[in-house]
């Protein structure tokens with residue numbers, strides 16, 4: 001029997017494994033954690049082990065997996081430069097990330113700074129692109145919303161409140177433009193229909209006929 005549960009937006013799956021000699025935790029996706037354990041190990045023990053390491057796992061997000069090579073975001077380039085010090089300089093559309101070449105690139109400190117630089121780039125792009133694009137699509141299709149805010153979330157790409165305030169995930173910038181448009185249209189349609197009923201999807205389809213395909217891309221390409 002396999003067990004699953006949700007902790008703080010993470011889907012946790014516990015699995016007993018024939019060849020497993022110890023409890024192992026792996027972050028499979030941004031929001032999915034697999035815990036494997038030997039058959040003789042009680043689920044309770046594995047869960048306690050997970051809980052005691054949860055903070056550490058939480059901080060090990062996808063951004064941390066960036067390897068030391070230049071990285072292109074939608075509009076910017078993150079240039080990794082072996083140097084004497086740890087610093088980030090943003091110039092035009094290039095982010096120069098300097099790190100001390102004498103140090104291990106995978107060290108916590110360097111990875112943390114790199115995540116910060118990357119996140120900063122995403123934030124700026126989201127501010128410039130997402131907010132304007134939402135405005136553009138709203139005008140084009142005649143939607144009315146209140147305010148826009150940007151967030152760095154793990155599981156949600158966007159939301160629309162009862163007051164029609166739309167919140168968007170800056171990580172959307174990691175996706176293709178057509179996928180981004182789908183999410184924006186999805187949230188705009190929520191200004192008219194608050195649920196995910198048939199009527200809602202009909203509305204989405206009006207403005208985004210291939211929404212099913214784009215939705216799939218959103219789920220798999222993260």
Ligand SMILES: [Zn+2]
Nearest residue numbers: 186190195196
């Ligand atoms: Zn929705």
